[in-house]
Amino acid sequence: VQLVESGGGLVQPGGSLRLSCAASGIRFSLHTMAWYRQAPGKQRELIATISSDGIANYHNSVKGRMTISRDNAKNTVYLQMHSLQPNDTAVFYCHTGPGFWGQGTQVTVSS
Numbered sequence: 061v062q063l064v065e066s067g068g069g070l071v072q073p074g075g076s077l078r079l080s081c082a083a084s085g086i087r088f089s090l091h092t093m094a095w096y097r098q099a100p101g102k103q104r105e106l107i108a109t110i111s112s113d114g115i116a117n118y119h120n121s122v123k124g125r126m127t128i129s130r131d132n133a134k135n136t137v138y139l140q141m142h143s144l145q146p147n148d149t150a151v152f153y154c155h156t157g158p159g160f161w162g163q164g165t166q167v168t169v170s171s
Contacts, residue, residue, distance in 0.1 A: 068165030081154030
């Protein structure tokens with residue numbers, strides 16, 4: 061199983077980014093997919109999930125600013141992020157069960 065994130069980078073406050081996570085080695089369409097983030101000095105936290113039938117759930121801190129979506133034809137899950145703030149700075153990880161993680165992609169929000 062391999063999960064490969066991409067799309068991170070440096071963005072100014074108020075900016076947007078779209079993260080991607082390409083999955084292989086799993087029957088992607090059957091899996092709930094999730095995005096986590098880990099800020100410096102903090103624990104990794106779950107921020108969004110999307111079920112196999114496309115139902116999304118969000119941590120309160122990102123509701124209205126981030127959207128998780130999936131393309132089963134491409135075995136890819138996305139996280140569209142808007143109105144980014146410095147406290148969104150973190151390494152963002154893709155996850156699916158049981159216990160599979162990507163390597164993470166750094167998102168830095170700074171002027």
